[in-house]
Amino acid sequence: MFAFSPDELVAIHLSLKVAAVGALASLPPAIAVAWLLARKRFVGRTLLDAVIHLPLVLPPVVIGYVLLVTMGTRGVIGAWLLEHLGIRFAFRWTGAALACAVMGFPLMVRAIRLSIEQVDCRLEHAAATLGAPPWKVFLTITLPLAWPGLVAGAVLAFAKALGEFGATITFVSNIPGQTQTVSAAIYSLLQVPGGEHGIWRLAAVSLCISLGALVLSEWLVRRQRGHEAEVL
Numbered sequence: 001m002f003a004f005s006p007d008e009l010v011a012i013h014l015s016l017k018v019a020a021v022g023a024l025a026s027l028p029p030a031i032a033v034a035w036l037l038a039r040k041r042f043v044g045r046t047l048l049d050a051v052i053h054l055p056l057v058l059p060p061v062v063i064g065y066v067l068l069v070t071m072g073t074r075g076v077i078g079a080w081l082l083e084h085l086g087i088r089f090a091f092r093w094t095g096a097a098l099a100c101a102v103m104g105f106p107l108m109v110r111a112i113r114l115s116i117e118q119v120d121c122r123l124e125h126a127a128a129t130l131g132a133p134p135w136k137v138f139l140t141i142t143l144p145l146a147w148p149g150l151v152a153g154a155v156l157a158f159a160k161a162l163g164e165f166g167a168t169i170t171f172v173s174n175i176p177g178q179t180q181t182v183s184a185a186i187y188s189l190l191q192v193p194g195g196e197h198g199i200w201r202l203a204a205v206s207l208c209i210s211l212g213a214l215v216l217s218e219w220l221v222r223r224q225r226g227h228e229a230e231v232l
Contacts, residue, residue, distance in 0.1 A: 008198060010177050011185040012205055018093055018168075018181055019161035022100035023154050026108060030153060034112035035138070053106045055167075060103060064170025067099055071171075095172040096179050100164045104157030111156055115149020116142060148220075155217035159210045182206050 004012075037049055055063055071078040072090040081087040089095035119142055127137045143150075165183040172179040174188060182202050189195030189202070 004201060005198065007176055007180075008185060008202060011180050011182050011202065014093060014096075014177075014179075015162055015181040015183075015206075016209070018096045018100055019158045021094075021097040022104060022161045023108075023157040025097065026101040026105050026157060027150070027154055030105060030108040030112055030157075031143075031150065034109045034149075034153075035116055035142070037109070038113045038116040052109055055103050056106045060164070060166025061170050063102060064099060064167035067095070067102065067167065067171045071095070071098065089171075091172050091175065091179060093172070093179055096168045096181060097161075099167040099171045100161035101157070103164050103167050104160040107156040107160055108153035111153035112146065112149045115146040115152070118149075119145045151217050151220050155213050158213055162206055162210055 033048075033052060037045065037052075068090060069075055071081075073079060073082055073088060075090075078089060081089075089098050123145070124137050124141050127141050128134070132140070162181075163183060164181075165187065168179070168181060169184055169187070174180050174184040176185075176188075180188070182205065186199050186202050189198045192198075
């Protein structure tokens with residue numbers, strides 16, 4: 001019951017790698033988009049916000065198909081990347097990380113945006129008045145104060161990536177040892193007689209990892225807020 005097969009161990013390792021890479025890769029653009037939505041007013045802002053949140057309302061299979069059409073070896077972007085840079089996403093673990101990054105991006109942006117909106121604008125204005133350039137204000141004032149939102153967003157995206165299935169299997173398929181994550185492995189075990197034990201093992205691992213990540217995130221946020229309260 002509790003003995004993991006080699007394929008299951010590979011699926012667990014691959015899921016962790018895909019989730020971590022997907023969350024880390026989407027963090028910089030998520031910070032940029034969250035700051036833009038939180039601090040700027042411009043034509044099309046509502047439309048941009050709606051487009052960012054599309055992965056939350058569209059079927060994951062649709063997102064996976066769009067990625068396959070655009071980022072596949074014959075896609076508009078994917079063909080150029082393969083020909084000029086030798087980068088290929090389709091049917092590789094990097095494609096799974098890309099799919100997970102896209103699906104978790106709205107959750108990350110929302111958490112970071114809410115955190116940035118809670119930062120007192122007067123602190124930023126005061127720093128700018130003292131001669132600090134905008135980039136320095138952002139790095140030394142906005143970003144440190146919005147740090148809990150960054151942690152929460154990254155953890156949400158990581159947890160979302162661990163459970164992602166539809167977009168991933170559509171874009172990179174379900175190849176054991178290459179693109180088969182925990183979710184895909186569970187799906188495969190559903191088709192195998194007597195696969196219940198493996199399903200329970202993988203489900204338990206997924207639950208423990210996600211729960212551990214959420215608990216760690218909450219602890220880090222509380223610690224940071226406690227430190228800020230001591231400083232103030």
